[in-house]
Amino acid sequence: MTGFVLYDDAVARGFAPFARTRPVGELLAGGALIRHRWAKVLGVPAVGFVAAPHLDAFEEFDAPPAVTGTIPAGTWLVQSRCAPALTAAVPATATVLVVEGTVGAVRLAAPVPIEALRDGTATLETFVPGTGIRATASGWWLAAIWDLIGQLPTMLAADAAALASTPVAPPPSVTILGTHPVQIAPDARIEPQVVIDATAGAVVIGSGAVVQAFTRLQGPVVIAPGAAILGGRIACASVGEGAKVHGELSVSLVIGHANKGHDGFVGHSIIGRWANLGAGTITSNLKNSYGPVSCWTPTGLRETGLQFLGALIGDHAKTGIGTRLTTGCVVGAGANVVVDGVTPKVVPPFAWGAPPAWETYDLERFLSVAERVMARRGVQLTDGGRAQLRAAHATRDAG
Secondary structure (H helix, E strand, C coil): CCCEEEECCCCHHHCCCHHHCCCHHHCEECCEEHHHHHHHHHCCCEEEEECCHHHCCCCCCCCCCECCCEECCCCEEEECCEEECCCCCCCCCCCEEEECCEEEEEECCCCEEHHHCCCCCCCHHHHCCCCCCEEEECEEECCCCCHHHHCHHHHHHHHHHHHCCCCCCCCCCCEEECCCCEEECCCCEECCCCEEECCCCCEEECCCCEECCCEEEEEEEEECCCCEEEEEEEEEEEECCCCEEEEEEEEEEECCCCEECCCCEEECCEECCCCEECCCCEECCECCCCCCCEEEECCEEEECCCCECCEEECCCCEECCCCEECCCEEECCCCEECCCCECCCEECCCEEECCCCCEECCHHHHHHHHHHHHHHCCCCCCHHHHHHHHHHHHCHHHC
């Protein structure tokens, strides 16, 4: 096995609501998936991941499978809570990579049985060889899931600048403001009456992306291949592949293939893959007191230290029209929210309806809907994906 393995430690496994349905390496951090960041920095592909047992069947696009048996010597073991800078480089002789003072990756000197990592308590320092050659790199560490939002402005500014390394001339009908680079893929479709404001950061529009008329992109912004921006204001945001966004999106991440196709403000939020926001869904990202926002976690309510935090919306979650998501709201994976008023701080995974008497979304009905939703984007729900969603549903009471 040559390449790297992403390791979700015990902290990463608490990154609700997303750790219910995906390894942390498959989260969008800044302008790229964490896995893609490591592949660029290390120069080798991901060959597997180690995460909570309910993710063993995880299967999605080009993601590697869960590791079984033993990880061979020579493989890089990578901490998935670490997001190295896209401009970082690792010398060929290095065996230990230190990111911002902490070990982020180790090239294994001896085979490691999966049992040594299974419960998430092991640290990478355990596997550092006594004669290891250390290299350092810049990057960001995620101590909690909301760090993806707290660090987004800095991370995305750096990523957009790195990804816009070869700016191209935009169509003459597009208005460009500011001096940061703007990179538009040759096959992206940019309609007239689009304004790209690169005053505060670079803007990158990927292959096959569509930006419709009356859109304002306010950098730093990264629009992934195949995404569609259907009008509105997109500011300091990263929109993953295949996603559709309309309205106002600010300081937010859309992992991919999500649908926010209607008006409604979403700020300082993360939208999971295959999520669908009903028309008029709005997030609150600031308390009336202007104080720090608290957020639900599997270990209880925690203070985030952030003044701005919107909603963390899990994979396959759906909101009804006019849904109002309270500040620091967590919407569990697979939830179907139909609330007349403001949502509570947490919506359980696979919940159906409204509080206080949440029903549980019937598994077979949920899978049928998921299959239908994915097919609309030309994506098949695989046997592995189906098995993983079954495992997520079975362990929903774990948070």
